[in-house]
Amino acid sequence: MKTKLSLLLLLLAFSVTNVFSHALWIETTANGKKGQAQEVKIFFGEYEANEPDSAAKWFSNLKQFKLVLTAPNGATKVLTASPDVHFFKASFTPDQNGTYKLSVVHEVADIYEKGKLLYYAFADVAVGGSKVNTAFPADAALTIRPGKYVQKAGESATYQVIYNKTPLAKQKLTVVNAERKVVPTETDADGKFTFKPEQKGNYFLEAFTEEKASGKLNGKDYEKVWHLVTYTTQVN
Numbered sequence: 001m002k003t004k005l006s007l008l009l010l011l012l013a014f015s016v017t018n019v020f021s022h023a024l025w026i027e028t029t030a031n032g033k034k035g036q037a038q039e040v041k042i043f044f045g046e047y048e049a050n051e052p053d054s055a056a057k058w059f060s061n062l063k064q065f066k067l068v069l070t071a072p073n074g075a076t077k078v079l080t081a082s083p084d085v086h087f088f089k090a091s092f093t094p095d096q097n098g099t100y101k102l103s104v105v106h107e108v109a110d111i112y113e114k115g116k117l118l119y120y121a122f123a124d125v126a127v128g129g130s131k132v133n134t135a136f137p138a139d140a141a142l143t144i145r146p147g148k149y150v151q152k153a154g155e156s157a158t159y160q161v162i163y164n165k166t167p168l169a170k171q172k173l174t175v176v177n178a179e180r181k182v183v184p185t186e187t188d189a190d191g192k193f194t195f196k197p198e199q200k201g202n203y204f205l206e207a208f209t210e211e212k213a214s215g216k217l218n219g220k221d222y223e224k225v226w227h228l229v230t231y232t233t234q235v236n
Contacts, residue, residue, distance in 0.1 A: 023047060023206055023230050024065070026102050026123040027087075030150055030234040032094045038125055040102060042067060042081060042088040047204045047230075048176050055083040061109040062119075063088075068105075070135045072098025072127075097128030099149055105140050109218055116215075116222040118142075120229040126150045142168075144205050144231035147195070151235050156196040160187075161207050163227070167191025168209065176204040178235070197235040205231045 025047060028040045044062060045052035055063070067079045069092050079102075081088040094100060101124050108117040120140050126149045136143050141164055148157035161168040173185040173193065178201025187193045197203055211225040 022053070023228060024062070024104060024106065024119040024121045025204060025230040025232050026067075026104065026121045027202065027232055028102065028123050028125055028234075030124070030126060030236065032100065032125040032127040034094050034097065034127060037091050037093050038100075040067065040079070040081075040090045040092070040123075041084075042090070042104065042121070043086065045086075047206075048174075048180055048182060050180055052086040054086060055088060059108075059110075062106065065104050065106045065119075068103050068137060070101040070103065070137075072096055072100065074135055094125070094127040098126075100125040100127065101135060103137050103140065105137050107217075111217055111220045111222050114221065114223045115210075116213075116217055116225045118225065118227050120227070122229070122231045123233065124149055136162075140229075141211075142207065142209060142227040142229040144207060144229055146231065146233065149233075151195075151197060151233065153197055153199050153235055156194055158192050159195045159205070159231075160190070160192045161229075162191060163209055168207070171207060171209070174204075174206040176206075178202060200235050203233050203235055205233075 022045055024044050026042055032038045043052040044058055067081050067090055068076055069079050070076050079090040081090040104121040106119045120142055143162045145160045147159050151157055161171050168191045169189045171187045175183045175185045177183055178199050185193050208228050213225050214223050
């Protein structure tokens with residue numbers, strides 16, 4: 001009986017650890033063209049290890065995420081995403097110049113270790129210009145705001161982490177470069193940090209914070225809320 005209980009606790013601990021070591025992220029090209037379809041992919045898994053989970057095995061209600069497209073003029077629409085082997089895929093066709101913002105704000109239906117979990121994922125597509133689109137979803141408590149779109153290797157830009165509409169100061173971030181190596185980063189007193197990609201390729205930025213809050217979700221009590229945000233960008 002003790003052996004069975006130990007195995008159960010080990011499996012529970014592994015499942016909780018697995019949930020928090022994973023992230024949700026969006027991949028797409030940074031540049032788009034009017035009238036040309038833009039492909040978008042949504043992944044869940046270990047970005048640094050290049051180990052996306054099988055789309056068929058995403059946990060809880062994660063498959064029910066909504067991918068929202070915000071156009072340069074502020075208009076929004078939910079894109080239809082269909083499952084592939086290791087990601088969900090969607091597409092849209094830009095019809096105006098400016099920056100299109102892709103976003104996912106998702107509340108996990110289950111409680112883990114008395115904690116509620118929210119995932120946020122963002123990516124941007126510049127079409128005929130690179131003006132920053134600041135139209136983040138109102139329900140996104142944690143965001144990473146880029147300082148520049150269509151960034152080139154060797155260029156510096158100031159990014160900012162915002163939590164509940166306030167800069168998140170002295171916050172450690174995970175920045176994974178084009179070689180999938182982690183570059184230690186931390187925000188300053190204004191929630192800002194310098195992002196200077198050294199080479200071309202895809203870059204992954206991630207921030208996490210815990211909120212002391214209590215309530216009920218689907219009939220279960222929680223005592224804290226975990227917020228996990230990712231921002232992905234392609235450096236030219």
